[in-house]
Each structure stands twice: as C-alpha cells, then as structure tokens.
Amino acid sequence: MEKAAVRSVTTSEVEHFSEHGWVHLPSLVDSDTVEGLHRVADDRLSATKSEVGRGVGYVDRAFGQDRDIAAIEPDFRAVAHDKNMGDxxxxxxxxxxxxxxxxxxxxxxxxxxxxxxxxxxxxxQDFPWLPMDRSSMLTVWVALVPVTADMGSLRFVDRSHRLGVLGRSFVRDGDDMLSQHPWLQQHSIAGGVDLQPGDATVHHALTVHGAPANSTERRRLSFAATYFGADTLYTGAPYSQTDQLDPPLTVGSPFESPRFPLIDTRIEE
Incomplete structure (x- = not known):
C-alpha cells in the first residue's frame, strides 16, 4: 500500500487541540513528500533571490511570504488538498x-x-482581519527544514481560543496582543518546540500566537495552509483576498469561489 503523504490526527491530538487551541503534530507530512516541497521552495527562493514577500508592512517585517503557493506549485497543492488534511x-x-x-x-x-x-x-489572532461571520478556522504550519525554538517556532497563549475576538495586531508599533491585553500574561505560553521536517503545529484562528526573531544563522522555512468551515458566510468587510474577486462574493452567502476551493475528504457527511 502506498504511504500517505499526510497522516491522520489521533484522538488525543484532537482532544489537545480542543482544550488548548493548538497542537503539535510530529511527522504530519511524509519525509519524501516534505523533501520535495523543500526542493521546490529552494528553487523558488533562488529564482527570486530570497526576496519573497518583502514589503514595508508590519507583517512583512516578521517573515517573507510566497503567497498562494498551492495554486502555483503542484507539489504544494497536493499536500494542501490531501484528503487526510481535509479530514x-x-x-x-x-x-x-x-x-x-x-x-x-x-x-x-x-x-x-x-x-x-x-x-x-x-x-x-488570525481571525480579526477576515470578512467571515464565524471563526471555525485553523492553520496547519509545517516545518520544511529542522526548526529549533531559537529559529522562531510558534508560541501560543494556551487556551486563548476560548477568549473571543481580541482585536487586530500588525497595525502600529507596540500593538502586540500581550501589550494590548496585559491580563493575557496570566495564561501560560506554550509551544516553542523543536520541529523536524514534516512536523507541524496547528492553531485555531482565535488562538493568540507569535514567534521570536530567528537568532540562528539558518533560514526558517515552513509551509502554512489555512482551512475554514464551508458553511462560513461572507460579511463584505474589506479584505485584499476578496475585494477584487471576479465574479464577486455575495454578502451573506458562502465563499463559493475557485479562490476558496472545497477540500475533498474521506469523512462522509
């Protein structure tokens, strides 16, 4: 039997995510698959002279982004659309x-x-920026190289997904969520784990998270895919990903657009 590119999560991992708003998933992506992703990533970075997603915005200061890579590169698409990933x-x-x-x-x-x-x-938090009427969303963050804690693996404010929408960051200097809401420091900071290629962390869209600067001499390289419930409705709030869609989304309707593809799964509805 052919080995799956993406493994299924365990019951204990599901329970941890529900309780804490994040989970560490060792060996989520098969080693051969992640090696292929790494090669594609290196080729793209070489072609762009490493200047991926460099800009002047607050987010751009924190990390570079090669956006919508699953729509461009078949290897990344195969992982993002993997049925086990959807499940x-x-x-x-x-x-x-x-x-x-x-x-x-x-x-x-x-x-x-x-x-x-x-x-x-x-x-x-990821959710406050989005034109969506509900927060049923998560991000899968997969290491493509060995990522040690001092390279900037993600940290999470434990159980913060239960605290509701806390506002936007990346708007102005000093708007770190912990600075805006000092009481959050009463919650423990989790994560910051060392990751091998193919290991992943997953966090809910309401989970407060961040990462330190990369204090090593090696580039931190990862792949992130974000999924949301198909019943989510579009609110019409301004957002770069949806503002210029043609045909446009309809306010109060689901995100029925090729820009937001449904993921096939093995789970029966």
Whole structure:
C-alpha cells in the first residue's frame, strides 16, 4: 500500500487541540513528500533571490511570504488538498462537515544577521482581519527544514481560543496582543518546540500566537495552509483576498469561489 503523504490526527491530538487551541503534530507530512516541497521552495527562493514577500508592512517585517503557493506549485497543492488534511481539519475543528482552503503560503523567517533579516512575529489572532461571520478556522504550519525554538517556532497563549475576538495586531508599533491585553500574561505560553521536517503545529484562528526573531544563522522555512468551515458566510468587510474577486462574493452567502476551493475528504457527511 502506498504511504500517505499526510497522516491522520489521533484522538488525543484532537482532544489537545480542543482544550488548548493548538497542537503539535510530529511527522504530519511524509519525509519524501516534505523533501520535495523543500526542493521546490529552494528553487523558488533562488529564482527570486530570497526576496519573497518583502514589503514595508508590519507583517512583512516578521517573515517573507510566497503567497498562494498551492495554486502555483503542484507539489504544494497536493499536500494542501490531501484528503487526510481535509479530514484532519474537520476533526480538529469539530463543528464543521466540509472545509475550504483559505490560503497557502511558503513562509520564510530570515536570520537576524542577514540583509533580509526578519523581526519577531508579534502575538496576534488570525481571525480579526477576515470578512467571515464565524471563526471555525485553523492553520496547519509545517516545518520544511529542522526548526529549533531559537529559529522562531510558534508560541501560543494556551487556551486563548476560548477568549473571543481580541482585536487586530500588525497595525502600529507596540500593538502586540500581550501589550494590548496585559491580563493575557496570566495564561501560560506554550509551544516553542523543536520541529523536524514534516512536523507541524496547528492553531485555531482565535488562538493568540507569535514567534521570536530567528537568532540562528539558518533560514526558517515552513509551509502554512489555512482551512475554514464551508458553511462560513461572507460579511463584505474589506479584505485584499476578496475585494477584487471576479465574479464577486455575495454578502451573506458562502465563499463559493475557485479562490476558496472545497477540500475533498474521506469523512462522509
């Protein structure tokens, strides 16, 4: 039997995610598959001279992004659309029957001493930016190289997915979520684990998370894919990913657009 590119999550992993809002998934992606992703990533970085997603915004200071890579590169598409990936998202979220892919990015956090060095990723929630009427969303963050804690593996404010929407970060200097809401420091900071290629962390869209700067001499390279419940409705709030769609989305309707493909799964509705 052919080995699956993406493994299924276990019951204990689902329970941990439900309780804590994040989970560490060792060996989520098969080693041969992740080697292929790494080769494609290196080729793309070489072609762009490493200047992936470099800009002047607050997010761009924290990491470079090769956006929507699953729509461009077949190897990344195969992983993002893997049926086990869809099943995992459904099981982890627990409240949805189908999921759509919201975005897939190759992420690069350059070392502090390099010309394109990345700063810390301030603590934030993903959901406050999105034009969606519910927060049934998660992000799968897969290491493509060995990622040690001092390279900037993700940290999570434990159980913060239960605290509701806390506002936006990446808007102005000093708007780190922990600075905006000092009481969050009463919660423990989890994560920051060392990851091998193919290991992943998953976090809920309401989980407060961040990462320190990459203090090593090696580039942090990862792949992130975000999934959301297919019943989610579009609110019409301004957002770069949806503002210029043709045909446009309809306010109050699901995200029925090729831009947000449904993921096939093995789970029966």
């Amino acid at each position: 995992n998202a459904i099981r982890l979220l627990g409240s949805v029957h189908r999921v759509r892919l919201q975005i897939s990015n190759l992420l690069v956090k350059e070392p502090v001493g390099s010309m394109l060095h990345s700063e810390e990723t301030v603590f934030h």
